[in-house]
Amino acid sequence: MAPARYVGDLVFTFARYLGDLALLAAETLHGIFRGEVRPQLVVQQIYEIGFRSQLVVLITGAFTGAVFATQTYFQFHRLQMDAAVGPVVSVSMFRELGPVLCGLIVAGRVGAAMSAEIGTMKVTEQLDALRALAVHPVDYLVVPRFLAMLVSMPLLVAECIGVGILAAYLLTTQILGVSEPYYVHNMLYFTGGRDVAMGLIKGMVFGIVIVFVSCHQGLNAREGAVGVGRATTEAVVIGSLFILVVNFFLTMTLNIFFPAGK
Amino acid sequence: MSEHPLPQVVIQVENLVQTLGGQEILRGFSLNVYQGETLVLLGRSGGGKSVFLRHLIGLLQPVSGTVTVDREIISGLPERDLARVRRSMGILFQNGALFDSMTVADNVAFPLRERGETDEGIVTAKVEEALQMVDLAGQQGKMPVNLSGGMRKRVALARALINQPRCMLYDEPTAGLDPIVADSIDLLIRRLQRKLGVTSIVVTHDMKSTLTIADHVALLHEGRCYFYGTCDQLRASTDPVIRDFVEGRSHDEP
Numbered sequence: 001m002a003p004a005r006y007v008g009d010l011v012f013t014f015a016r017y018l019g020d021l022a023l024l025a026a027e028t029l030h031g032i033f034r035g036e037v038r039p040q041l042v043v044q045q046i047y048e049i050g051f052r053s054q055l056v057v058l059i060t061g062a063f064t065g066a067v068f069a070t071q072t073y074f075q076f077h078r079l080q081m082d083a084a085v086g087p088v089v090s091v092s093m094f095r096e097l098g099p100v101l102c103g104l105i106v107a108g109r110v111g112a113a114m115s116a117e118i119g120t121m122k123v124t125e126q127l128d129a130l131r132a133l134a135v136h137p138v139d140y141l142v143v144p145r146f147l148a149m150l151v152s153m154p155l156l157v158a159e160c161i162g163v164g165i166l167a168a169y170l171l172t173t174q175i176l177g178v179s180e181p182y183y184v185h186n187m188l189y190f191t192g193g194r195d196v197a198m199g200l201i202k203g204m205v206f207g208i209v210i211v212f213v214s215c216h217q218g219l220n221a222r223e224g225a226v227g228v229g230r231a232t233t234e235a236v237v238i239g240s241l242f243i244l245v246v247n248f249f250l251t252m253t254l255n256i257f258f259p260a261g262k
Numbered sequence: 263m264s265e266h267p268l269p270q271v272v273i274q275v276e277n278l279v280q281t282l283g284g285q286e287i288l289r290g291f292s293l294n295v296y297q298g299e300t301l302v303l304l305g306r307s308g309g310g311k312s313v314f315l316r317h318l319i320g321l322l323q324p325v326s327g328t329v330t331v332d333r334e335i336i337s338g339l340p341e342r343d344l345a346r347v348r349r350s351m352g353i354l355f356q357n358g359a360l361f362d363s364m365t366v367a368d369n370v371a372f373p374l375r376e377r378g379e380t381d382e383g384i385v386t387a388k389v390e391e392a393l394q395m396v397d398l399a400g401q402q403g404k405m406p407v408n409l410s411g412g413m414r415k416r417v418a419l420a421r422a423l424i425n426q427p428r429c430m431l432y433d434e435p436t437a438g439l440d441p442i443v444a445d446s447i448d449l450l451i452r453r454l455q456r457k458l459g460v461t462s463i464v465v466t467h468d469m470k471s472t473l474t475i476a477d478h479v480a481l482l483h484e485g486r487c488y489f490y491g492t493c494d495q496l497r498a499s500t501d502p503v504i505r506d507f508v509e510g511r512s513h514d515e516p
């Protein structure tokens with residue numbers, strides 16, 4: 001019976017973890033509805049999350065777009081379908097590559113920072129100081145990060161997708177010699193609002209996942225520097241895995257509303 | 263205090279039990295704190311004094327027993343309701359617990375801004391006044407990491423006092439300070455009590471400061487209130503546990 005019990009424990013632990021995340025989300029919404037929004041902190045977080053993540057997101061988007069276009073071109077060129085590279089790249093960037101890569105990068109960069117910062121505050125009693133000063137830590141720390149993420153993540157995803165498509169376009173038409181008008185026409189013909197919607201919705205969901213996973217790790221950090229280190233690592237690992245898993249289910253669900261293809 | 267005929271109980275602690283990390287720290291601790299008095303809490307290091315203080319402001323919830331503040335039972339209150347109680351209380355943490363990403367001025371101004379003070383002129387003036395009170399005028403721009411331990415503690419004190427709480431909890435306010443500053447902190451606690459009627463609970467190991475500031479003294483020993491009385495009663499006691507404590511005697515062989 002030991003393996004069954006082990007699996008049972010695992011399932012139970014996971015369910016409880018999901019419950020904790022849901023409670024944190026509920027507390028955050030509660031704070032927002034009580035008007036506990038500190039605009040100055042939101043702006044500061046938008047700067048931290050949105051503005052300062054741009055460089056890595058742009059580089060990621062550009063090189064992913066370029067390399068994906070090259071590989072697609074090598075395959076399609078043999079079939080004399082050069083102009084199909086445009087829609088393949090743009091649809092993939094919108095629906096999968098843009099939001100997922102952007103999510104993974106932000107989980108690494110922003111998620112780690114969030115859990116490290118909040119975790120350090122936890123282990124140095126700064127969270128207790130907040131509470132003693134009648135400030136709810138979730139209102140002060142999670143609410144601004146959540147709101148900032150809602151604003152920043154779709155923009156970051158849009159930038160990532162945009163620069164990826166641009167890089168693919170320049171590479172295929174200027175260097176690999178694919179005909180420009182065909183490329184553009186095909187790309188615009190096969191890419192629609194449904195793809196844009198899918199990309200942005202995914203981005204926003206991933207952003208929410210990152211905020212709650214990272215803040216939860218930080219708020220529950222324990223035992224000094226090692227504890228903060230562990231919380232940070234787990235925030236990145238759990239955040240990234242969640243993005244990949246949630247992405248699968250999102251793709252399945254969103255396909256019902258925004259079916260792929262023309 | 264004897265000069266008040268019917269002193270009013272502000273904080274009432276009944277049979278507080280707390281277990282942390284599998285260790286029983288408080289085992290039925292009961293205590294009354296009266297309006298406007300200074301109560302000094304003594305006890306061995308690691309005896310649970312800091313843990314006890316945290317219960318008074320709802321940072322820890324007891325396993326059993328109750329804490330009553332201003333006739334309201336705060337044990338078991340949800341976090342958001344505790345904020346109301348906490349607005350009239352202040353706590354000085356043993357390690358200061360300053361916000362390390364903010365300057366001294368922003369730390370001290372934090373409670374003011376959180377209560378909705380938007381006039382930066384008033385904030386600056388009040389911060390300066392609070393810092394002067396703890397002998398730290400002109401240190402506004404420093405970051406907490408660049409302060410000495412004693413300075414950090416005094417910044418934390420300024421932060422705790424800036425909203426003029428009616429009840430203050432001090433966790434070793436004079437530990438690690440030079441005797442002159444320590445004495446000025448003692449006088450400050452006294453002054454707040456006299457002028458503003460602040461009720462204070464002071465955890466300390468400093469017998470000299472105990473005798474200066476205390477109206478009542480409580481001794482926390484093995485999770486219970488072992489002694490409660492005035493300074494005179496403390497000095498007159500013949501109980502060996504209390505005598506060892508007052509005279510600072512260990513029973514180790516040299």
Ligand SMILES: Nc1ncnc2c1ncn2[C@@H]1O[C@H](COP(=O)(O)OP(=O)(O)OP(=O)(O)O)[C@@H](O)[C@H]1O
Nearest residue numbers: 282283287305306307308309310311312313314356
């Ligand atoms: N979060 C916690 N988890 C587990 N044990 C704890 C926790 N906090 C405190 N303790 C334990 O509770 C006991 C009392 O700690 P506390 O900090 O209250 O002591 P103290 O009386 O304030 O000592 P000191 O005078 O040295 O400050 C200690 O044995 C400590 O190890």
Ligand SMILES: [Mg+2]
Nearest residue numbers: 311312356433
């Ligand atoms: Mg202590």
